[in-house]
Amino acid sequence: MNKSKNIKDVVQPTKWYSELPRKQYENYTKVGVYQNWFEVYRLPHNVYAIYESGHFQEVISFLILGKEKAMLLDTGLGMGNIKLVVEDLTELPVIVVNSHCHFDHIGDNYRFDNIYIYNDEGAISRAEKGLENCEVEENLVGDSTYIPYPIGFNPANYHIKPANKITVIEDGHVFDLGDRELIVKHTPGHSPDSIMLLDEKNSILFTGDTFYPAVLYAHLESSDNVNSVFDIYLQTMKELSNTIDVKYLYCSHNYPIVKGSKLKEAAKAFIDIKNGGLEFVEDSKGLKKYTFDEFCIVTK
Ligand SMILES: [Zn+2]
Numbered sequence: 001m002n003k004s005k006n007i008k009d010v011v012q013p014t015k016w017y018s019e020l021p022r023k024q025y026e027n028y029t030k031v032g033v034y035q036n037w038f039e040v041y042r043l044p045h046n047v048y049a050i051y052e053s054g055h056f057q058e059v060i061s062f063l064i065l066g067k068e069k070a071m072l073l074d075t076g077l078g079m080g081n082i083k084l085v086v087e088d089l090t091e092l093p094v095i096v097v098n099s100h101c102h103f104d105h106i107g108d109n110y111r112f113d114n115i116y117i118y119n120d121e122g123a124i125s126r127a128e129k130g131l132e133n134c135e136v137e138e139n140l141v142g143d144s145t146y147i148p149y150p151i152g153f154n155p156a157n158y159h160i161k162p163a164n165k166i167t168v169i170e171d172g173h174v175f176d177l178g179d180r181e182l183i184v185k186h187t188p189g190h191s192p193d194s195i196m197l198l199d200e201k202n203s204i205l206f207t208g209d210t211f212y213p214a215v216l217y218a219h220l221e222s223s224d225n226v227n228s229v230f231d232i233y234l235q236t237m238k239e240l241s242n243t244i245d246v247k248y249l250y251c252s253h254n255y256p257i258v259k260g261s262k263l264k265e266a267a268k269a270f271i272d273i274k275n276g277g278l279e280f281v282e283d284s285k286g287l288k289k290y291t292f293d294e295f296c297i298v299t300k
Pocket residue numbers: 100102190191209
């Protein structure tokens with residue numbers, strides 16, 4: 001029997017920042033804080049987490065080092081200057097990839113010469129047009145940001161600028177960073193263009209927003225049709241749990257590393273929601289939140 005109780009907002013709890021600093025970060029070497037905004041941590045296997053803890057999304061962009069090149073996976077909120085951070089962390093040539101086209105992953109695309117994105121109509125259109133203030137301003141309301149913005153950032157003018165140039169990639173594309181290969185897995189559901197990157201040698205899956213240890217969004221809709229689709233998300237999770245077996249998931253929100261076995265748990269969670277009968281809470285917009293161990297799922 002479904003039970004629900006009404007709460008105000010299933011996505012952003014009031015005083016979300018009371019959870020900070022998150023304990024998991026004690027496991028990693030803190031490299032520093034850049035522009036009073038980006039916290040940078042050195043993770044195992046030559047990866048840096050560039051963490052924007054001051055904003056509710058707590059987005060994490062990753063700098064992944066190979067022998068010859070580095071990859072920046074996502075460019076963050078676009079409030080600070082992530083390019084300066086990256087230039088301080090590595091002298092290697094850097095290629096830039098978007099895990100998907102949500103605002104908090106593409107904010108600084110415009111600072112780079114070229115961005116690799118998945119071959120999806122909505123993602124291409126968004127990369128070429130950016131997002132206007134009216135499409136992103138709701139992300140700055142209330143207590144969504146709890147530390148001062150980086151110097152020079154004007155929230156009243158917040159928007160996502162277009163990328164200078166894009167290169168589209170398909171499922172199975174391999175990025176060779178020199179002694180480190182990252183294989184693109186198309187994982188639609190959270191958004192049509194979502195990808196993961198598989199680093200088989202190090203047994204790491206970079207999961208983007210398809211899985212992370214927080215509230216997973218299976219409910220998003222936007223005026224430019226970059227929508228979440230629950231049934232597609234479910235299918236993606238089933239396929240992943242049947243085909244991918246890694247030690248670590250490097251995740252794009254809240255804290256960066258969880259055990260690979262969480263993929264199977266997440267797939268089961270989607271299946272259980274589909275089958276019905278789980279408890280959930282519902283908010284004033286009619287969104288339902290289901291809670292599991294270390295993650296939640298929000299659906300319509
Ligand atoms: Zn997203």
